[in-house]
Amino acid sequence: MNLYHGSNIVIEIPNLKFSRKELDFGIGFYTTTNYEQAVQFSEKIVERKKGSKIVNIYDFDSENLQKFKVLEFKETDKKWLDFVSDNRNSIPLQNDYDIIIGPVANDDVFRTLLLYFAKELDVNETLNRLKIKKLFNQYVFKNDSILKLLNFVKAEFIK
Numbered sequence: 001m002n003l004y005h006g007s008n009i010v011i012e013i014p015n016l017k018f019s020r021k022e023l024d025f026g027i028g029f030y031t032t033t034n035y036e037q038a039v040q041f042s043e044k045i046v047e048r049k050k051g052s053k054i055v056n057i058y059d060f061d062s063e064n065l066q067k068f069k070v071l072e073f074k075e076t077d078k079k080w081l082d083f084v085s086d087n088r089n090s091i092p093l094q095n096d097y098d099i100i101i102g103p104v105a106n107d108d109v110f111r112t113l114l115l116y117f118a119k120e121l122d123v124n125e126t127l128n129r130l131k132i133k134k135l136f137n138q139y140v141f142k143n144d145s146i147l148k149l150l151n152f153v154k155a156e157f158i159k
Contacts, residue, residue, distance in 0.1 A: 003031035003060045003139055003150065006041030008051030010155040014058070014147050025100040026087045028140035029147060031058065032104065037136045039158055040106075053158035058150040060139070068146050071095070073102030076109075076130040078123055085117065098146040103135035 005011060019027045032038055035055065042053040073080040084105055086093055105113055109130060116126040141147045 001033065001060045001062050002153070003033060003058045004035050004038035005029070005031045005056040005058065006038035006043075006045065007054050007056055008042065008045045008049050010054060011056045012152045012155075014056075014141065014150050014152075015144070016142075016147075022088055022090055023140075024084045024087060024105050024138065025102070025140040026093065026095075026142075028100070028142045029150075031060075031139045031141070031150075032136055033139070034136040037104065037106070042158060055156045055158060057153040057156065059153050061149040061151065064149055065099070068098035069096060071097040071100045071102075073100075076103050076127060076133075076135060078127065081113075081116070081123065081126060081130075084113065088113065089117065098142055100140045100142065101137065104138040106136070109133055109135060 005014070014029045016027060016029060019029065021027045023030065038055045039053070042055055045051070046053050073083070080102055083093070088105075103109075112121070112126060112129045112133075115121045116123075121129070141150065
């Protein structure tokens with residue numbers, strides 16, 4: 001399976017060095033199966049940090065995934081909402097997952113989450129609003145051992 005990582009640099013050997021903890025699933029190397037999502041992410045990074053819009057493409061050896069501890073959110077339910085909320089608000093979470101898979105809180109979704117964080121929406125209203133959104137996925141690699149399942153294919157420079 002191909003996974004994509006939007007960036008402003010070519011990343012042949014993925015690592016956690018530049019990861020931030022206030023993201024949906026905390027510190028990790030973020031990828032997606034959606035190429036356009038990776039392009040959009042690279043555009044945001046270039047706006048903040050300069051450089052070139054780049055999508056790094058990896059072959060993911062998912063056959064060996066059963067050897068690792070996986071947390072998968074199949075939908076935007078209360079468990080996902082609580083997990084993303086805690087990470088986005090820098091609340092320390094006890095987890096030892098190697099990879100976390102689930103919906104991404106893109107800009108459109110994040111507006112709804114901000115209303116939830118401000119307590120302007122309750123859990124049910126937040127989840128109802130999220131159900132009508134088209135959400136893409138993210139595969140977040142949490143440590144060096146699972147990052148070895150990513151094999152760099154190429155980097156594409158986006159115009």
